[in-house]
Amino acid sequence: MKILSSSQIKQCDSVTIGKGISSIDLMERAAKACSDWIEINFKINKGFSIFCGNGNNGGDGFAIARMLYEKGFDIDVFIDENNFKFSDDSKINLDRIKKISGIGIKGFSEFENNRESVIIDALFGYGLNRELSDDFNDLIEKLNEIHTSKISIDIPTGLFADRIIDEHSTVFKADFTLTFQFYKRSFLHPETGRFCGKIIVLNIDLDEDFINGTKTDYFVIDETLIKNIYKPRKEFSHKGTYGKSILVGGSYGKIGAVLMSTLSALRTGSGLTFTIAPKCGNTVLQSQIPEAMFIDSGENHINKIEIQEKAVYGIGPGLGKEKETRKALLEFLENYTGPIVLDADAINILAETQRLNLIPENSVITPHPLEFERLFGKTENSFEKIELAKQKAEELQIFIILKDHHTAVVTPGKKVFYNITGNSGMAKGGSGDVLTGILTSLISQRYEIEEACIFGVWLHGKAGDLAAEEFSKEAMLPTDLINKIGDVFKYLS
Numbered sequence: 503m504k505i506l507s508s509s510q511i512k513q514c515d516s517v518t519i520g521k522g523i524s525s526i527d528l529m530e531r532a533a534k535a536c537s538d539w540i541e542i543n544f545k546i547n548k549g550f551s552i553f554c555g556n557g558n559n560g561g562d563g564f565a566i567a568r569m570l571y572e573k574g575f576d577i578d579v580f581i582d583e584n585n586f587k588f589s590d591d592s593k594i595n596l597d598r599i600k601k602i603s604g605i606g607i608k609g610f611s612e613f614e615n616n617r618e619s620v621i622i623d624a625l626f627g628y629g630l631n632r633e634l635s636d637d638f639n640d641l642i643e644k645l646n647e648i649h650t651s652k653i654s655i656d657i658p659t660g661l662f663a664d665r666i667i668d669e670h671s672t673v674f675k676a677d678f679t680l681t682f683q684f685y686k687r688s689f690l691h692p693e694t695g696r697f698c699g700k701i702i703v704l705n706i707d708l709d710e711d712f713i714n715g716t717k718t719d720y721f722v723i724d725e726t727l728i729k730n731i732y733k734p735r736k737e738f739s740h741k742g743t744y745g746k747s748i749l750v751g752g753s754y755g756k757i758g759a760v761l762m763s764t765l766s767a768l769r770t771g772s773g774l775t776f777t778i779a780p781k782c783g784n785t786v787l788q789s790q791i792p793e794a795m796f797i798d799s800g801e802n803h804i805n806k807i808e809i810q811e812k813a814v815y816g817i818g819p820g821l822g823k824e825k826e827t828r829k830a831l832l833e834f835l836e837n838y839t840g841p842i843v844l845d846a847d848a849i850n851i852l853a854e855t856q857r858l859n860l861i862p863e864n865s866v867i868t869p870h871p872l873e874f875e876r877l878f879g880k881t882e883n884s885f886e887k888i889e890l891a892k893q894k895a896e897e898l899q900i901f902i903i904l905k906d907h908h909t910a911v912v913t914p915g916k917k918v919f920y921n922i923t924g925n926s927g928m929a930k931g932g933s934g935d936v937l938t939g940i941l942t943s944l945i946s947q948r949y950e951i952e953e954a955c956i957f958g959v960w961l962h963g964k965a966g967d968l969a970a971e972e973f974s975k976e977a978m979l980p981t982d983l984i985n986k987i988g989d990v991f992k993y994l995s
C-alpha cells in the first residue's frame with residue numbers, strides 16, 4: 503500500500519471530487535465509514551463526546567455525530583467558542599446537526615467529564631500545518647488525562663502526516679485512529695506512532711488512477727503485496743529448485759544463535775541448508791537439526807569461511823568478534839561477490855573496521871538501531887534515520903533492513919517499505935537470528951532480493967504474532983516463532 507504525503511492526499515481528494523463525487527458526499531462517505539466501524543466496535547458504549555475543529559476534519563466529526571445519533575447513541579458535540587469560521591462542508595454538516603434537537607452543541611470550555619462517554623477527536627486532520635495554539639494544547643492535555651476510550655478521526659490531533667514533531671508537543675493520545683485510505687508515515691515512527699493506538703484504515707474509494715499514478719518512496723507492507731510476492735511450491739520440483747542456504751555464525755556460548763538461523767532457513771523452505779560454525783557447536787547442531795549439514799571452522803570461534811558455488815550466505819548470528827573471525831569475514835568478503843545477508847557481529851566487525859565497501863552489491867544488512875548508528879553515525883530522530891538509510895542504501899547499492907517496532911526495508915532505489923506485522927514479544931535476543939535465516943532462505947529460493955526482504959520481514963512478524971497469540975508476548979520465545987512459520991505459509995496458501 504502506498505503512503506502519500508499530506509499534499510498528495512489533498513490532491514487525491516480533489517481529483518476524486520473532480521471525477522463526479524461532490525466534496526460533501528465524499529465527507530459523508532468518510533463519516534459513514536467511521537460511524538459504521540464505531541457502531542460495530544463500540545456497541546456497549548452509550549455516549550460519545552465529539553470534539554470538532556473548524557476544517558474538514560471537524561466536518562467529519564459533525565457528520566459522524568449525526569450518524570451515531572441516528573444509530574441510537576447519546577451525542578454531545580464540542581466546538582471552539584472563539585472561532586465560528588468553518589470550512590464550507592464543515593458548515594453544512596454543523597447546520598445539519600443544529601436541526602437535531604437531541605444533539606447538544608457546546609463550547610470546548612463547557613466540557614465536563616461527568617459521564618462515561620467515548621471521546622472522539624475530530625479537531626485537526628492532515629490540514630494541520632503549524633504548532634497548535636495554547637488553547638488547543640490545554641484542551642488536549644485535559645482530554646488526555648481522562649480515562650475513557652478515545653478515537654481520533656484520520657490523524658491524532660497534534661501529529662503531522664509525514665514529519666516529526668517537537669518532543670514536547672501536545673498530541674491527542676488515541677486508542678484507535680480511524681484513518682482514510684492511507685497509512686500516514688507518522689503512524690509508523692516510534693516518536694509519533696505512539697499516539698495512534700490501533701490503526702484502522704478505512705477505504706473511502708479515493709481515485710484509483712490518481713493513486714496508481716502517484717510517485718512515492720514510501721509503502722506499507724500489506725497482505726496484497728505479500729500475496730503477489732509469495733511463490734507457492736511447485737509439485738514438479740526437487741531440492742535443487744529451492745537453493746542452497748549457508749548460515750555462518752556461532753561461537754563458544756553462542757551456538758544457539760546460528761542454530762535458530764539454520765532452523766528458520768529450513769522452516770522457510772530452503773532446499774539445501776548448511777551451517778558453518780566452530781567445532782564446539784557440532785554435537786548440538788547435528789542433534790538438534792539433523793536436516794542441516796555441518797561444516798566446521800575453528801574450535802571455539804570461526805576462523806575461515808569456505809566459499810561454495812551457487813549458495814546464499816547469512817553471516818553473523820553469534821559470530822563473535824575474535825581477531826581470527828574478523829580476518830575470516832574480511833577475507834571472505836574480499837573474494838565473494840554474490841549477495842549475502844549480514845547481521846549482528848558481522849555488521850559490528852564491518853563498522854569497527856570501516857570496511858563497508860566490501861559488502862557485495864545487492865546484499866542485505868539487518869541492523870537494529872544501535873548497529874545502524876555504529877555503521878553510519880547518529881541521527882536526531884527516526885525520520886532522519888530513514889533518510890540516512892536511503893542515502894546509504896543507494897551509495898552502497900545494498901538493502902538495509904532497519905529493525906524497529908515497524909521494521910523498514912530500505913532499497914538501493916531509495917524506496918522504503920514499512921512492516922506492520924510483529925509485536926513487542928519479539929523484543930528478545932534471538933529474534934534477529936530468526937530473521938537472518940528467513941531472509942537467507944528466501945533469497946536462496948530465488949526470490950528477488952527486494953521481494954525477499956519485504957516477504958521476510960512480514961513473515962517474521964506474522965509468525966511472531968501467531969506465537970504471541972498462543973503463548974503471550976511475555977512468554978513467547980524466538981523458537982516458538984520459528985515453529986509458527988509453517989502456519990503463516992498455510993495462511994497464505
Ligand SMILES: NC(=O)C1=CN([C@@H]2O[C@H](COP(=O)(O)OP(=O)(O)OC[C@H]3O[C@@H](n4cnc5c(N)ncnc54)[C@H](O)[C@@H]3O)[C@@H](O)[C@H]2O)[C@@H](O)CC1
Pocket residue numbers: 515516525528529532533555556557558559560562589625626627628629630631632633634635655656657682
Ligand atoms: N473532501 C475532502 O477533502 C475530505 C477531507 N476529509 C477530512 O478533512 C481533513 C482535512 O481537512 P482540512 O484540509 O480542512 O484540514 P483540517 O481540518 O485538518 O484543518 C483545518 C484547517 O486549520 C488550519 N490550521 C492548520 N494548522 C492549524 C493550527 N495549528 N491551528 C489552527 N488552525 C490550523 C488550516 O488552515 C487547515 O486547513 C482530513 O484529515 C479528513 O479528516 C475527509 O472528510 C475525506 C474527504
Ligand SMILES: [K+]
Pocket residue numbers: 559623624625626627654655656657658659
Ligand atoms: K483528528
